[in-house]
Amino acid sequence: MTTAKSDTIASQISKTLAHRIIAGEIEAGAKLRQDHIAEEFGASHVPVREAFRRLEAQGLVVSEPRRGVRVAGFSLEEVREVAEMRAALEALALRNAVPHLTKAILDQAEEANRAGDRAGDVQAWEDANRTFHRIILTPCGMPRLLNAIDDLHTASARFLFSGWRAEWEAPTDRDHRAILDALRAGQAEMAASVLARHVQTIG
Template sequence: MTATIADSIYDRLSQRIITGELPAGEKLRQDHIARAFDTSHVPVREALLRLQAHGLAHSEPRRGMRVTALDPAEVREVIEMRVALESLALQHAIQNLTPADLKAADKARIACDEAQDMPTWETRNRAFHRAILTPCARPRLLHTIDDLHIASARHLFAHWRHRWVQRKDTDHAAIVQAMKRRDTATATAILVRHIRRAS
């Protein structure tokens, strides 16, 4: 599917919000964004509505759209939802695994381990989780998990940006090994521990 201007605007703004480059409370001015992307207000409005739908921005009457604040209670809710939904997705994914799926998961794991900075690692970490869960073949479930990862990413950047160090993720490796054995219970248990540890 070809990316639209609205997709490009959303991707750029969401990444800037996730990394903290656009802080909580920052006003998202349609005219400034339209000029920056050399486009009309129509795709900008579409991108801002998507940011709002994903909890990254909120609309204030007569004050326009602003970046939302990080809410500790929301972070706890996101972690609990990820535990429940990613466990469900992984259980179904293991039932459907093909050799190509396992190869994709291993490739995503290695790429994540090789990240040289936190923004690259965070993007590749999301890609790894997507790779191990995609075989579940449940688009609505995967879409919801993708949204939860966006919320989790803001928390990770806010609390780990200055403490991040490059390392091999032993949880990722253990999950892939359990998947290769079709050991659903072990893979799910490690995934749950891994998600909770991030909180």
């Protein structure tokens, strides 16, 4: 994963930290010290602070005014909250995407779905899963909504990785198939409600 070198340092740092938090490399509640991180990245702490603000916006860390930043916790409560938000917003996005869905797009989605079935580890499965959702939702053309969904998806992923790590095997995803079938049949509402339920079952 080569980080685009045109990015600012702040953005590189925020991406790397986000990845670590999602992957569970830094445990929930752990303090993040700006100087230590700055040193690790060979940077000063100014871009680190900016990275913190972004992570805060994504809900991956919480920041208290002069007391530093720590990795956001995720209790069952919080995971459920994220799942419910995702369900509501993804259903909304899908309803708005439906008029713009073409056969080509649905075929792409199906391919992503197959990639998920073939996946050998959690990471690969999650990538395929996210791709699937993105493909069918992006055509809604609502950037703010898509951003919000993306952040929620990230939070979900965190949970996903924490849970199974070791004993994992690819679950053939019936829900995805059902959503595709409904979309192909032009049953938008059906697709949206399956999607909503599907997202919630994660929590």
